Amino acid sequence: MYNFSTQLAVEEFELALVASVLAALISFYFFYRSWKRLRFIENTPTAKLRSAHQGYIEVEGKGQCIDGQLIYAPLSNHLCIWYHSKIERKETFVHKGRTQSRWNLIYQNTSPHQFKLTDGTSSCFVDPTGAEIHSNEQLVWYGDNEWPTLTKILASQSILLSSFNRYRYSEKLILPGQSLYIIGQFTTLSAVTRQSVRDAMYQLITDWKQDPAQLLKRFDSNKDGQIDQLEWEAARQQAFEQVQTIYHEQAMEPDTHLMMKPTDNTRPFIISIHSQARLIKKYRYYTYAASTACLTVMGYMLWLIHAYE
Numbered sequence: 145m146y147n148f149s150t151q152l153a154v155e156e157f158e159l160a161l162v163a164s165v166l167a168a169l170i171s172f173y174f175f176y177r178s179w180k181r182l183r184f185i186e187n188t189p190t191a192k193l194r195s196a197h198q199g200y201i202e203v204e205g206k207g208q209c210i211d212g213q214l215i216y217a218p219l220s221n222h223l224c225i226w227y228h229s230k231i232e233r234k235e236t237f238v239h240k241g242r243t244q245s246r247w248n249l250i251y252q253n254t255s256p257h258q259f260k261l262t263d264g265t266s267s268c269f270v271d272p273t274g275a276e277i278h279s280n281e282q283l284v285w286y287g288d289n290e291w292p293t294l295t296k297i298l299a300s301q302s303i304l305l306s307s308f309n310r311y312r313y314s315e316k317l318i319l320p321g322q323s324l325y326i327i328g329q330f331t332t333l334s335a336v337t338r339q340s341v342r343d344a345m346y347q348l349i350t351d352w353k354q355d356p357a358q359l360l361k362r363f364d365s366n367k368d369g370q371i372d373q374l375e376w377e378a379a380r381q382q383a384f385e386q387v388q389t390i391y392h393e394q395a396m397e398p399d400t401h402l403m404m405k406p407t408d409n410t411r412p413f414i415i416s417i418h419s420q421a422r423l424i425k426k427y428r429y430y431t432y433a434a435s436t437a438c439l440t441v442m443g444y445m446l447w448l449i450h451a452y453e
Contacts, residue, residue, distance in 0.1 A: 157452050164448065168441040175434035181412050182427040185420060188327060193401065194265035200411055202327040203403065204420070205263035207270075209320055215257050217315050219292050220283050225259035226272055226318040226415070228252070231290065234310050247312055250290070261324060261403065268401035270326060270415070275405065278416035278423070281317040318417060325420050328413040329406040332399050344387045349379060 191201045207225045209215060217227040232247035258269045286309035287293065318324070352359050363375045371379070405413040416423055 160448060161445065164441055164445045168438055168445065171434050171438035171441060175431060175438055178427045178430035178434055182424065182431055184412055185327060185423055185427065190420070192265045193263050193268050196330050198330060198332060200406055201330045202325065203261065203263060204323070204325050205261045207318055207320060207322055207324045208260045208262060210258060210260050210269070215255065215259070217317060218253055219313050219315050222317060223320065224317040225320055226277065227255045228277070228316045230314045232312045234312070261326065268403055271402060271404040272415055273405060275413045275415045278414070278418055279316045279318050280417060281319060282314065284312065284314045287311050287313065322417050325416045325418065325423065326403050326414065328403050331402050331404060333402060345380065345383045348383045348387060352379070
């Protein structure tokens with residue numbers, strides 16, 4: 145029986161084997177990545193912000209701008225709560241006697257700004273830094289200038305095609321009022337810091353010591369040019385009272401709730417305009433497709449090795 149693999153040169157066999165190993169590793173990586181996200185989304189209970197516990201949770205609600213802190217996308221100037229902007233320049237080159245063109249990235253910017261999420265029971269701030277963002281609002285348009293003029297277009301996947309323009313501008317957006325699914329670290333930041341009053345008092349005294357002249361002016365009551373034991377006690381008492389006043393004022397301020405990237409990098413941080421059910425369906429499909437590809441490539445590798453022996 146004619147076996148094609150036995151006709152391969154050693155170099156060709158090794159190249160095919162290396163390519164198969166790489167393909168298997170890549171498909172396994174995507175399988176594990178999708179499977180891990182699927183498990184976290186399925187097994188993490190959905191919490192209400194009013195009663196959410198500290199730690200890794202998932203929440204659903206509507207995204208809003210923080211009061212007095214409107215966010216505008218830098219290229220299109222559209223009001224949003226998150227953006228990712230890119231500018232690409234078309235470059236023409238000759239390859240094997242044929243003129244070809246490609247788009248090279250010359251600018252990109254991702255929103256670092258916090259926004260607010262409300263679920264009808266309460267609200268929290270969201271820090272999108274480090275998040276995996278799922279959005280379907282995208283602008284794509286073209287122009288002759290490196291920086292675009294403002295566009296009034298806003299439609300999902302809207303595209304203005306032009307083969308004569310040198311620059312392509314694109315922005316992905318999350319808009320105010322869109323429903324969001326977020327899984328990540330939920331943290332409550334108290335207005336009163338965790339630093340003890342005693343530690344804060346000594347830190348304040350240390351700061352005072354940086355200016356000896358002012359320190360003498362404030363606490364050298366007998367004007368002998370030095371701070372004696374009684375004067376140090378007076379300084380410590382004043383520092384204690386000052387810190388206590390600050391703590392009491394801060395204690396009156398409300399706590400701040402924040403969704404952010406987990407400190408444990410094995411846990412995904414996802415912000416999505418898609419529902420939990422749609423994400424589960426998506427990652428289940430990705431897991432199945434990647435595992436099928438991995439097993440297929442591994443089967444081919446075994447066949448290749450066996451046939452070449």
